[in-house]
Amino acid sequence: xxxxxxxxxxxxxxxxxxxxxxxxxxxxxxxxxxxxxxxxxxxxxxxxxxxxxxxxxxxxxxxxxxxxxxxxxxxxxxxxxxxxxxxxxxxxxxxxxxxxxxxxxxxxxxxxxxxxxxxxxxxxxxxxxxxxxxxxxxxxxxxxxxxxxxxxxxxxxxxxxxxxxxxxxxxxxxxxxxxxxx
Numbered sequence: 001x002x003x004x005x006x007x008x009x010x011x012x013x014x015x016x017x018x019x020x021x022x023x024x025x026x027x028x029x030x031x032x033x034x035x036x037x038x039x040x041x042x043x044x045x046x047x048x049x050x051x052x053x054x055x056x057x058x059x060x061x062x063x064x065x066x067x068x069x070x071x072x073x074x075x076x077x078x079x080x081x082x083x084x085x086x087x088x089x090x091x092x093x094x095x096x097x098x099x100x101x102x103x104x105x106x107x108x109x110x111x112x113x114x115x116x117x118x119x120x121x122x123x124x125x126x127x128x129x130x131x132x133x134x135x136x137x138x139x140x141x142x143x144x145x146x147x148x149x150x151x152x153x154x155x156x157x158x159x160x161x162x163x164x165x166x167x168x169x170x171x172x173x174x175x176x177x178x179x180x181x182x
Contacts, residue, residue, distance in 0.1 A: 002035040003042040004053040006101045015149040018051055018058045021082050024125035036061050043101050044068055047139045049146030052102050058083045060143040073135045084120035084144050088113040098152045109161035110152050112138045
């Protein structure tokens with residue numbers, strides 16, 4: 001098990017656009033993905049982007065059968081998504097609370113497209129092409145934002161709905177959650 005440290009907001013590299021991955025099926029990629037899955041599991045995350053562990057490549061992972069931090073959320077298939085492209089399927093957006101392993105202990109109300117199509121490749125270079133909605137779509141958009149150097153607080157439209165989880169819960173913005181991060 002290789003759990004890597006998760007970079008926190010304020011780290012300059014989290015604000016950079018990541019580079020396209022050019023070689024699939026390599027031992028280096030396999031090791032990166034093992035480390036990402038181990039790190040995400042250790043943090044009880046729903047997703048993780050390579051830049052969050054200091055690797056400037058367009059690689060994200062996401063998915064779970066159950067997640068203690070999102071007990072109400074439906075299953076999201078465990079997915080490796082490399083060099084992703086996201087296309088909104090319509091203009092409909094939805095605001096929901098998000099957290100992030102790189103912004104620990106905080107949450108914000110973030111608008112996201114409700115329905116998207118995402119395309120990219122798995123670790124072997126096989127095409128992935130899915131249309132999704134709801135929480136699945138939110139997780140993909142959140143993780144892919146990391147690849148463009150965007151952290152969720154940059155998407156918040158009303159900063160009155162951004163704060164520390166404990167304070168948001170005490171002021172009844174949020175229901176208490178077992179965890180706070182995507």
